Amino acid sequence: MTGDRSPHSGDDDETAVGANQGWAAVSYLIGGIAVWGFIGWLVDRWLHTGGIATAIGAVLGAAGGVYLIVRRTAPDSEGRR
């Protein structure tokens, strides 16, 4: 019976946290690329730089996303998740 189990017991907890962290990681990575790619695209439109700013933005955003994933999902860092 599920109700009898203590809140912190074994594998089920791991899957819940794991799924959540997985989605958080994907969301940060895509978010980073999308946001900074979009800003780069706007800069491209503004300065007519033909895609270079978009590329720089996407790479920068990916780096930022990876940084956030490490910061917020790694155990025993300042991040709780």
Add this chain to the structure above:
Amino acid sequence: MIPQALALPQQFLAGGLGMLADEGDSHFPPSVNDFYFPSLFDPRYYPWLTKFTLLVWLAVALILVFFLVGYRNPKMVPGRWQWMTESLYGFARNNIATEMIGARGVNFAPYFTTLLSFLLLTNLFGILFPIQISPNSHIAFPAVLAVISYVMFNYVGIRQHGFVKYMKLALIPPAPWFILPILIPIELASTLIIRPFTLALRLFANMFAGHIILLVFTLGGFALLGAQTVAIRPLSIVSWVMAIALTFLETLVAVLQAYVFVVLTASYVGGALAEEH
């Protein structure tokens, strides 16, 4: 209705406008229009009263009955029905709410239980025999559920910390100041835009794709059966076997997506309540 000049595309129209055709009409390949149902009654007065509307009402009624009967006469040693309701609630409370939020998660357990049972049931409608479509394969239903989750975690976070501190916690990650300008827009987009969208889209896309896949293999079987070349016709068996196998896969997907939706909602609420990220 259709003028003579349009006689040639008429066949395509009949295939494309699935909403005008009868439900039993097998047109191949299936299209997006298979998800737009006609009104069950007079479309002039009840355009919103479709199969989906009815299914959502049915789901709400079934869940009400399920929990009311389960708790009509609660006993210390639960009977089978009471045990089922308690297991569902216990799962949502212990393995989702408490796990993702902590002790305060118990406050949210009733909503998570409701959400979980509603999603489980409506997702499983997608494979249950006479129904065989999930309301969640229409973006409107996951979108509303995602909006509820979105409003809930932001409201709870603002109530807990106050608006300014909540925004600070949500948007400013622990990082050196010179990286912050890169990170804050990502956090902003991730928390306020990507979260609700992915929540709704993930559920919708899974249910939509699942239904399309089942349609492809089931209707594809009929298409093969009616093939001009006789040698091709036995292949319809393969198509239907695939349809059955994929039905099992869709069962798994239905349960998993219901679970993921609730876990992510709980995780967002937990993140909003947390003192530091």
